Amino acid sequence: MDRAARGYEGFAGRVEEFTSASDPAWRVRPTAPEGAPNIIVMLVDDLGFSDLGPFGSEIPTPFIDGLADEGWVFTNYRTAPMCSPARAALLTGLNPHRAGFGFVAHIDPGYPGFACELPAAAPTLAESLRAGGYATFMVGKWHLTLESRLHDGADRSSWPLQRGFDRYFGSMDGFTSLHHPHRLVQDNSVVDVAEFPDGFFLTDELTDRAIAMVDELRVNDRRKPFFLYYAHTSVHGPIQAKAEDIERHGGRYERGWNALREERFERQRLRGIVPAHAELPGDALADGDRIPHWDDLSAEERALFARHMEVYAAAVDEIDQSVGRLLSRLDELGERENTIIVIASDNGGTAEGGPTGTRSYFAQFGLHGAVPDGWVSDVPRDVSEIGGPRLYGQYPTGWARVSNTPFRSFKSSTYEGGVHAPLVISWPAGAGSPGLRDQFVFVSDLAPTLLELAGVARPAQWNGMAAPEVDGGSIAEVLADPAAPGRAQQYFECVGRRALVDGEWKAVSPIPPTPGQGAAGGAWELYHLPSDPTETRDRAAHEPDRVRELAERWRHEAWRNTVFPLDDDGTLFSVRPASEAPLSEPVELVPFRPPLERFRSARLTVLRSFDVHAELHLERGAEGVLLAHGDQGGGYLLALDGDELLLSYNAYGAMRRVRTTAPGPGACRIELRARAALGLRWSFAVDVDGVERVRLDDMPMLVGMAPFTGISVGYDYGGPVDWELSERHRSYRFRGGRITSLRYVPGEASPEDATVLRAIEREMRDLVD
Incomplete structure (x- = not known):
């Protein structure tokens, strides 16, 4: 069979069997069943079981409440304990490990269950629906591509468009800043923008893009059903929200997490979300050793912790607003009645913020192993900045326990707090009796359910291979009958x-x-x-x-x-394929292009020494950023600022700056030297024409996911490394000369780098042979 036709195999009656593109049957295009519903799946990141109004929250979510009132509220829905595994199961109907995701897409130790690549033979929900005549759109967080394959030269076979989506806009990575996204991708290409306008906010932008995709379809085709997968970046850290939304929740959390948790639990029992005989686990079981008692806190601590939760509530509020905007547009199009809407979380609420939360998210997120004595994981910052563009924060464990009311533990745990999540399904035109459902449903059940409701068959073969049998089962009968059985x-x-x-x-x-x-x-x-x-x-x-x-x-x-x-x-994190080695080779960067992708940039600098060699030709008055790597969460920057050469270092929110006289007009060579030392420290020196001019010694090394924004040359992209410099000059594009060349040369690995490269691909080929 012709390669282009394989995806349609199994759709008897729509595409007859044929052997080549010259066969007239090749002109047949798939058509969705008459009256097929639109489908919107909205997945929220790290949302706890009780964070939405229908599940007992005090956070106002009127639009989601409305969907719950007219639809089905699942009280016994479970998901995977982490985000990528849940997303893989949702889109394939397979169990997480069979879908290749036993962990998030930041590892590749060489085992099938941890390949962090969706199986080529397993059609995604988008691929099945597109083969069945649907338009397929996605906005938001993807997080189903290995981080080593996110760069601009990578194979794109696991990117959204190659896995069934007609259109895509969002962040391919696991999370990003909502005020200044570290990297946005539209379809198959990085969005080339130097800076974001004042007031930009990613949740609003994603909703705008989602509505635009639907509008552009309807201008050209009034009948074709669509599948929209809206994967929110909220409320994953760094937790951020718009100032006006944060203000609305001011004062709501002054009574503390103990009182709020008990109030949520009481509402859950009254609404039947949990049975009347359920018990709220006491501190001995519910991580009380990790959560200070609210009454024992100082007034300053209470104000800080309350602000963290006000920002979280505002972010949940903004998710609800996105639902309202989508519903309003569906009403205007006359398509609300026949649109299935699914709202769920990918896992339980997270305790990543620690007992006191953090205003320095990257100082502790993504770190594996102990940090040195004296490590500052929460750089003191003005409380009013939490949630805004200057600060990358995460709420404390006490609020995470409130999010997961009434369950124990958090994201990544296999207790109920890690896997028990909210699920709401709405379909006004659908059959059945809406209301509460207490049947056990797992995330892999969603794809088979939606395909059945759409009247679309899952292809029996995909990419020339037999499609693996799904692990999930349709719950369409559960929607129709409150007494129907769930999974066992x-x-x-x-x-x-x-x-x-x-x-x-x-x-x-x-x-x-x-x-x-x-x-x-x-x-x-x-x-x-x-x-x-x-x-x-x-x-x-x-x-x-x-x-x-x-x-x-x-x-x-x-x-x-x-x-x-x-x-x-621990080898799950330390063993990586030797094929990643070229990402750590020296590279010459081109000025004014989009930033080098995050992981590609990290291979040059993280947990190692490195040098940067810049050849410049300066005119009188030359100024601007020469290079920037990172953002407000941590990074470094080298710039000509007026008549000075500036080195800025942002240590997870603690700023250090050193200056010296800028070189004069003409050709010059500037070198930035970073040397790694024990205790996760860096020392920096800047040479001009071979002479050392400034130093910064004994700086906390940027590790884990920092620097998060990749390397930009000739400007400071997006979220600035140095906020004060950005306030004066925005992205501060270099002018008054030429950056002739700028070359990164990675050096020796830090003593704390436990990474082991193995020839995984070669070993796998040997096994096959």
């Missing part, structure tokens, strides 16, 4: 933490087994969910036979779903 069983795994739900029982192993204990070994807990939905009474000691049976069943499911090997030695 589902395994969970995240960094060695394990769980299995089987009927009324749940077995949980919160830590990986130690070597020699076996895949089903280690400590297991047992909970009877109908009588104890919040996991407060461990019955493992009373039913050891049941524990062993469920642990062994988990092991069987793990083998079937390519879960192994478990990450019991």
Whole structure:
């Protein structure tokens, strides 16, 4: 069969079998079933179970409340413990590891369950719907492409357009700043913009783009149904919101997290979201050792922590506003009735902010292992800046526990707090009786459900291969019948933490087994969910036979779903393919182009020494940024500012600047030298024509996900490294001369760099051969 036709295989009656593009059947195009509904899936990042109005929140979400009132509210929906695995399962109908995502798309240790690439043979929901006659659109966070394949020279086979979407706009990475996105992609290309206008806000931009995609379709085709996947970047850190929205929530959280959690729980019981006999886990079970008691805090601490939650509430409010704008446009088009809307979270709320939260998000996010003594993970900043463009923050663990009310633990855990999430489905024209549904539904059930409701078959073959059987099952019957059964069983795994739900029982192993204990070994807990939905009474000691049976069943499911090997030695993060080595080779950058992509930039600088060699030809009065790497979350910048040469270093929000006299007109060579030392430190020196002119010694190294914004040459892109410089000059484009060349040369790795490169691809080829 002709390559271009393989995607349509399995759609009998629409495209008959043919053998080449010269066959007349090739002119047949797929047509959606008559009356097929539009589909909108809105996925919110790191949203806790209780953060929306229908699930007990005090945060006003009137538009989502309206969808819940007319639709279905699922009280027993579970997802994967982290974002990329949940997204992979949502789009494929496969379990996370079978979809290649046992973890987020920042690793590649060489195992099938952790490949962080969607299987080529598994059609995505977008691919199935497009093959069935739908227009397919996506805005927002993708996070299903290996970070080493996000750069502009990478293979794009795992980018949104290549996985079924006609149009795409958003951030390919796991998150970004809402005020100054570190990198935006439109369709297959990076958006080339030097700076963002005052008042830019990504949530609003994503909604504008989503509406525009629908409008552009309707101008040209009034009947074709569309699938819109709207993947919010909110409320993933850094948590940010617009000033006017933050102000509306001022004072709402002064009574503290203990009181708010109890109030949410009471509303949940009154509404039937949790059964009346459910218990709110006490501090001994619910991470009380990580959460200070509100009454013990100082007035200054309370004001700081309340502000963090006001910003979070504003961000949730803004998500609801995006729903309202979409609904308004659907009403204007006359298409609201026949549009299926799904709203869900990808995992539970996160405790990444720590006990006190942080105003220096990158000082602790993405770090694996201990930080040195004296490391500042929350640089003191004005409380009023939290949520705004100058500060990258994350709310404290106490508020994360409120988000996950009534459950234990957080994102990445296999307790209910990590996997129990909100789900609302609305379809006014659909059959069935709306209301609460307490059936067990898993994220991989959504794709089969939506395909059934759309009347579109999933292709039996894809890319010339037999499509793997889905793990999810349609819940269309559950929508129609409150008494219909849900799923009975589902395994969970995240960094060695394990769980299995089987009927009324749940077995949980919160830590990986130690070597020699076996895949089903280690400590297991047992909970009877109908009588104890919040996991407060461990019955493992009373039913050891049941524990062993469920642990062994988990092991069987793990083998079937390519879960192994478990990450019991940390190599999940340290082992990377040798094919990434070229990303760490010296590179000459071109001035004024879009910034070098984040991960590509990091391979040149993070956890290592490095040099930058710049050849310049200056005219009198030359000024502007020579190079910038990073943003308000952390970075460094070299500029000619007036008659001075400026080196700015932003250590997670703590600014250091050193200046010297700028070189005069004519040719000159400027070198920036960074030297890594023990304790995650850097020392910087700047030479002009071979003579050292300024130094910055003993600086905290930028590690983990920092610097987050990639390297820009000749200007400071987007979120500035040096805010004061940006206030005076915006992106401060270099002028009055020429940047003849600018070359990054990576040096020796830092002693703390545990990365091991393995010839994974070659080893895999050897196995196949």
